[in-house]
């Protein structure tokens with residue numbers, strides 16, 4: 001009965017497809033690029049301590065966390081806005097800047113919420129296809145029109161793990177008019193180790209129309225806590241603050257994220273494990289003769305030789321949950337998060353068994 005009541009925009013939005021959660025103990029989830037070591041221990045301790053204050057509303061400006069981030073990133077706290085996950089900052093940016101009918105450039109086969117929030121605020125998504133599974137900045141520059149308002153870039157790119165180099169990004173930005181907002185989603189930036197990966201903090205200082213998004217969900221192991229942040233010019237941040245629900249980041253989230261920032265042992269373990277796991281997976285995938293993309297993130301994009309949905313079910317039977325990329329429009333590929341040594345091994349064994357069975 002509500003069909004007539006909803007806004008057209010809501011009709012345009014596709015349901016979000018999340019990674020599947022394990023239904024039994026012992027099942028390994030490598031589907032959502034979460035931290036395989038669990039939450040940061042320092043965050044857990046800070047959350048336990050903060051719990052006694054839960055009868056009091058949180059700081060609506062997340063001042064302590066913004067100050068700590070600003071200090072670490074060498075920015076001013078007024079360049080920082082905290083969200084209930086970086087998802088919320090995307091939504092805030094669209095709510096603040098997008099006018100009905102304005103165009104939003106989005107890479108093909110990417111994180112689905114860029115399109116969701118574009119529709120939500122009656123924007124017009126303009127999807128620019130990937131080239132060789134990488135974001136095609138030349139095509140994106142050509143796609144800019146008078147109506148373009150926002151541009152989403154994802155670096156490293158989910159789900160392919162590929163990156164935009166510093167030089168390519170700098171050159172692209174020269175073709176973006178000042179009145180177009182560029183949202184650089186860096187959900188996986190902490191895992192990148194390429195020398196020519198862009199330093200976007202310098203860009204935030206130089207270009208008032210750049211908004212960098214980062215998250216505590218992956219590297220810091222706090223996906224369930226929901227904390228992400230945006231870095232931009234003080235002016236853009238000021239307007240987004242107006243739109244932000246006052247108490248969007250709860251007390252436990254603010255305390256946990258603040259502590260996680262300082263959890264050097266955990267973060268180092270996470271980083272090193274990812275690099276080792278990445279090398280291991282590359283070697284084993286080569287042995288299995290499977291095509292994959294060199295990744296700068298904590299997941300690997302793998303082209304598979306059977307429908308991804310089918311492989312997903314078969315791997316699940318062996319206790320490994322991966323992400324079939326059908327909902328990304330790539331039904332011939334899966335994305336696997338880099339896990340612990342044991343988890344990676346379990347995935348490779350399951351994949352090898354699957355290959356042997358398929359060969360007959």
Ligand SMILES: Cc1ncc(COP(=O)(O)O)c(C=O)c1O
Pocket residue numbers: 032033084085086087088111154158185187214215216217223226227228
């Ligand atoms: C590219 C990208 N951006 C943003 C997010 C969302 O992060 P958050 O948990 O901070 O909302 C994800 C999560 O999977 C992601 O892959």
